Amino acid sequence: MGNTNGNPDVRLMKGNEALAEAALRAGMKAYFGYPITPQSEVLEYLTAHGPEHPEVVILQAESEVAAINMIYGASGAGARVMITSSSPGISLMMEGISYMASAQLPALIVNVQRGGPGLGTIQPSQGDYFQAVKGGGHGDYRLIVLAPASVQEMVDHVFEGFRLSEKYRNPAMILADGALGQMMEKVVLPPAGSLAPPDFAWATSGKSSTRDRNVVTSLFIQPERMEQINLALQAKYRTIEEAEVRCESIGMDDADVALVAFGLTSRICQKTMELARAKGIKVGLIRPITLFPFPYTVVRSYVDRVEAFLTVEMNAGQMVEDVRLAVEGNRPVHFTGRMGGMIPTPEEILAKVETIVHQPAKA
Amino acid sequence: MENTFIPVGMEVVYKKPQTLTDTPMHYCPGCGHGVIHKILMEVIDEMGIQSETIGVAPVGCSVFAYDYMNVDMQEAAHGRASAVATGVKRVRPDKFVYSYQGDGDLAAIGTGETIHTVNRGENILMLFVNNGIYGMTGGQMAPTSLLGMKTSTSPFGREASTMGYPLKITELVAQLPGAYYVTRQSVHTTANVRKLKKAIEASFRYQKEKKGTCFIEVVSNCPSGWKMTPIEANEWLEKNMFPYYPLGDLKAPK
Numbered sequence A: 001m002g003n004t005n006g007n008p009d010v011r012l013m014k015g016n017e018a019l020a021e022a023a024l025r026a027g028m029k030a031y032f033g034y035p036i037t038p039q040s041e042v043l044e045y046l047t048a049h050g051p052e053h054p055e056v057v058i059l060q061a062e063s064e065v066a067a068i069n070m071i072y073g074a075s076g077a078g079a080r081v082m083i084t085s086s087s088p089g090i091s092l093m094m095e096g097i098s099y100m101a102s103a104q105l106p107a108l109i110v111n112v113q114r115g116g117p118g119l120g121t122i123q124p125s126q127g128d129y130f131q132a133v134k135g136g137g138h139g140d141y142r143l144i145v146l147a148p149a150s151v152q153e154m155v156d157h158v159f160e161g162f163r164l165s166e167k168y169r170n171p172a173m174i175l176a177d178g179a180l181g182q183m184m185e186k187v188v189l190p191p192a193g194s195l196a197p198p199d200f201a202w203a204t205s206g207k208s209s210t211r212d213r214n215v216v217t218s219l220f221i222q223p224e225r226m227e228q229i230n231l232a233l234q235a236k237y238r239t240i241e242e243a244e245v246r247c248e249s250i251g252m253d254d255a256d257v258a259l260v261a262f263g264l265t266s267r268i269c270q271k272t273m274e275l276a277r278a279k280g281i282k283v284g285l286i287r288p289i290t291l292f293p294f295p296y297t298v299v300r301s302y303v304d305r306v307e308a309f310l311t312v313e314m315n316a317g318q319m320v321e322d323v324r325l326a327v328e329g330n331r332p333v334h335f336t337g338r339m340g341g342m343i344p345t346p347e348e349i350l351a352k353v354e355t356i357v358h359q360p361a362k363a
Numbered sequence B: 001m002e003n004t005f006i007p008v009g010m011e012v013v014y015k016k017p018q019t020l021t022d023t024p025m026h027y028c029p030g031c032g033h034g035v036i037h038k039i040l041m042e043v044i045d046e047m048g049i050q051s052e053t054i055g056v057a058p059v060g061c062s063v064f065a066y067d068y069m070n071v072d073m074q075e076a077a078h079g080r081a082s083a084v085a086t087g088v089k090r091v092r093p094d095k096f097v098y099s100y101q102g103d104g105d106l107a108a109i110g111t112g113e114t115i116h117t118v119n120r121g122e123n124i125l126m127l128f129v130n131n132g133i134y135g136m137t138g139g140q141m142a143p144t145s146l147l148g149m150k151t152s153t154s155p156f157g158r159e160a161s162t163m164g165y166p167l168k169i170t171e172l173v174a175q176l177p178g179a180y181y182v183t184r185q186s187v188h189t190t191a192n193v194r195k196l197k198k199a200i201e202a203s204f205r206y207q208k209e210k211k212g213t214c215f216i217e218v219v220s221n222c223p224s225g226w227k228m229t230p231i232e233a234n235e236w237l238e239k240n241m242f243p244y245y246p247l248g249d250l251k252a253p254k
Helices: A015-025 A040-052 A064-076 A087-103 A129-134 A151-168 A178-182 A223-243 A263-278 A296-301 A319-327 A346-356 B033-047 B061-068 B081-091 B103-109 B111-119 B169-174 B190-208 B230-244
Strands: A009-014 A030-033 A057-060 A081-085 A107-113 A144-146 A171-177 A184-189 A247-250 A257-260 A283-288 A290-292 A308-313 A333-337 B053-057 B072-075 B096-102 B125-130 B179-186 B213-219 B248-251
Touching: A009 A015, A015 A040, A015 A081, A015 A107, A015 A151, A015 A171, A015 A178, A015 A184, A030 A040, A030 A064, A030 B081, A040 A057, A057 B081, A064 A081, A064 A087, A064 A107, A064 B072, A064 B081, A064 B111, A081 A087, A087 A107, A087 A129, A087 A171, A087 A223, A107 A151, A107 A178, A129 A171, A129 A290, A129 A319, A144 A151, A151 A171, A151 A178, A151 A184, A151 A223, A171 A178, A171 A263, A178 A263, A257 A263, A257 A319, A257 A346, A263 A283, A263 A308, A263 A346, A283 A296, A296 A319, A308 A319, A308 A346, A319 A333, A333 A346, B033 B061, B033 B096, B033 B125, B033 B190, B053 B061, B053 B081, B061 B072, B061 B096, B081 B096, B081 B103, B081 B111, B096 B103, B096 B190, B103 B111, B103 B125, B111 B125, B111 B169, B111 B213, B125 B190, B169 B179, B169 B213, B169 B248, B179 B190, B190 B213, B213 B230
Parallel strands: A030 A057, A030 A081, A081 A107, A107 A171, A144 A171, A257 A283, A257 A308, A308 A333, B053 B072, B053 B096, B096 B125, B125 B213, B179 B213
Antiparallel strands: A009 A184, A144 A290, A247 A283, B179 B248
């Protein structure tokens, strides 16, 4: 890309295209994808810019099922890999994602969510929270899940996602949505080469005479061994929970009502905060940036300082279950949301706030 | 460890390839897998490409192939071995990459991946072992089970009107421009084992020259699944499988 003469590389870009450019600058070595709205611009951008990056493998697979297994192979062979799709396509990848979690293969998986269930709609949604955060595929595994709320974070989370997935040998997911993928915003692009290329001793790179063969597998047929693998995975997830929680708190110092929202809805909630404060209602916002690990401790730290929590999501209420786990019944936890590709307005969230604020405590 | 002690007047006429591990194989008596593994590893030994070869194992009887093959290997999800091999080969284009798959894996659940991998002309070897049955799961009907063949899920024999016809996937892939070398072999006699070995050698040679996909079907047996002795199984193979799956090259460079 263009020479910026030492100045920050500032662009006006679509979320999907910014994410694709970020992946190239983050040293991605292979991308396998399949077209699906609203994320097809990622594959289009990468194939258009492929000739500038002959060292990067970019391939349109015959299906999402094939694509995730190509990612498995390329990651197992030691390459920095990314795959992107939208909700129905991510569902098709779930088997492969479970295999990668078990085989401990790093990869960056991007879900630019659309409304479901089923073929649903192509409009934005946050309906895949459970799938991303609680499992989705079979077996006990976790993804590291990052929730961007701006085009800038679509870029930043690519670098962070690669770094975390390689650090922990675990697939990481960026859980975006159709609005973040399609909208244009100002973005500062980091320079290429700032993320060191991986060098994995475990990768299938060809068995030299000085080491044993490397095997990438998720098959451990003896139950005693499989349990040990599970215990090791769980220990890893606990480490991630200790070390990698990211959360932003806005206006929480004097808040009576805490909004809890991630991604696009956290942007809408910031407008609700302004509207509420103009009316004299003290509203703050807790924005989880990592959905796994979830910021339980941060949410819990406000239990004694607010009257109530209001979780706002573009789904029927999924993250609200984690907010309730954090609050442990010590305060009311309310929910409001829209589904099926509909986006809540700041005003309708405010109306919900007004129904819950300064309510007398239940006897 | 190689035994270097050779009594006076004797010479070594046979030895196990060093690229085959010492792990005892779990295959049933008379099964073709052990022979095919051994021949594949022997070629890798003789071509001196152990350090440059990456294998992909399927789901099926050969799911533990990586316990026996002393090369870097990846275990794939059921049907996806050629997609995994594509991923490996694309980021390691100078390595030799092969997938080792059975009929259920390659010709049922993985049909899409098989067709498209060959259609892209991926520079890999796909080694396809066709014994007309799901061995690992206990003898169910395979896409390649012959008409009339009794299996645990076609207990009265495979019948075309409801179960379809045995799939000649090798004929199918031979039509694709990405396929460079497509051949059907067997390991039921020593002479056939030698032919298979030549086909594997040729495939790795073509892979080095980046010619496209090489696809070798080995029509093999399943004494346990077919409920026969090994000798009966090989006789049944000649009498029933070969007429439907005739041996020889389907596509070969001139």
